[in-house]
Amino acid sequence: xxNAERVFVGLGANLGDAQANLREALRRLDEALQTRVVAVSxxxxxxxxxxxxxxxxxxxxxxxxxxxxxxxxxxxxxIERHAGRERPYHHAPRTLDLDLLLFGERRVNSPxxxxxxxxxxxxxxxxxxxxxxxxxxxxxxxxxxxxxxxALTGQRVDVIGR
Numbered sequence: 080x081x082n083a084e085r086v087f088v089g090l091g092a093n094l095g096d097a098q099a100n101l102r103e104a105l106r107r108l109d110e111a112l113q114t115r116v117v118a119v120s121x122x123x124x125x126x127x128x129x130x131x132x133x134x135x136x137x138x139x140x141x142x143x144x145x146x147x148x149x150x151x152x153x154x155x156x157x158i159e160r161h162a163g164r165e166r167p168y169h170h171a172p173r174t175l176d177l178d179l180l181l182f183g184e185r186r187v188n189s190p191x192x193x194x195x196x197x198x199x200x201x202x203x204x205x206x207x208x209x210x211x212x213x214x215x216x217x218x219x220x221x222x223x224x225x226x227x228x229x230a231l232t233g234q235r236v237d238v239i240g241r
Contacts, residue, residue, distance in 0.1 A: 083115075083143035084183040086151065087213070089196070089205050090138045091176040092162075097136035098122060098239075100162050100175045105140060107158045113145035114154070120208030125236045128202060136239065139180070139208035148182045152192050155179060180205065181216075195219055200227045203234035 088108070092100040101122065109116040118141040124134050144151055155177040162175035180196045187194040199205055200218055206228040209216070214225045222230075 083113075083145050084185070086142040086144050086182050087180040087209060088140045088142060088155065089176075089178040089180050089208075090140060091135045091178075091204070092174055093127065093133045093135040094174045097174075101136060101138055104158050104162060104175055104177060105138075107161065108140060108142065108154075111144075111146075111154050111158075114151065115143050117141050117143055118212050119241075120211040121238050121241055123204060123208055123236050124239050125204035125234070128204070128234070135204065137204045137208060137236075139205065139212055141212050148179065148185060148187050148192060148194055149189075151182070152179055178205075180209070186219075201231070203228065203231045203236045206231065207236045 090101045090104055092098075105116055105119055108114060120139045123137045125137055126134055146154065159173075159175050159177055178196055179192065179194055180199055182194045185194060195218070196205075200220060200222070206224055210224045210228055215223045217223055218227055220227075
């Protein structure tokens with residue numbers, strides 16, 4: 080795919096068969112128009128942040144896409160809805176959560192989308208799998224992923240496989 084952007088998407092689920100939901104989301108992402116999954120981290124278990132409910136299964140996928148950030152977000156939301164995602168309240172447990180973390184070097188600040196993800200550097204459940212794929216990737220604050228992760232403490236993230 081010529082002129083494809085390097086994109087990172089965070090995946091998470093804590094309802095239903097979370098690992099199966101992530102695998103199905105990855106399959107659908109790879110089949111999305113003008114988008115390919117090029118790498119996937121291991122799956123990790125983490126406690127919910129700023130919420131209750133069961134532990135999450137998390138991963139990060141590296142994509143190449145020719146879509147715009149807004150078009151890719153729309154595709155992510157279609158995949159979430161297909162997995163039965165409901166939004167009864169903020170930080171509710173979910174069958175699938177897909178977050179657009181990074182979109183090349185682009186910065187987007189619109190009502191429905193902020194890229195890079197505003198809480199990316201604060202969440203070990205995102206940085207641990209991201210470090211597996213791109214440890215030297217620079218974040219907006221100038222630190223690389225490994226440096227940002229080293230600054231976080233007290234957030235349990237356990238590898239559970241693929």
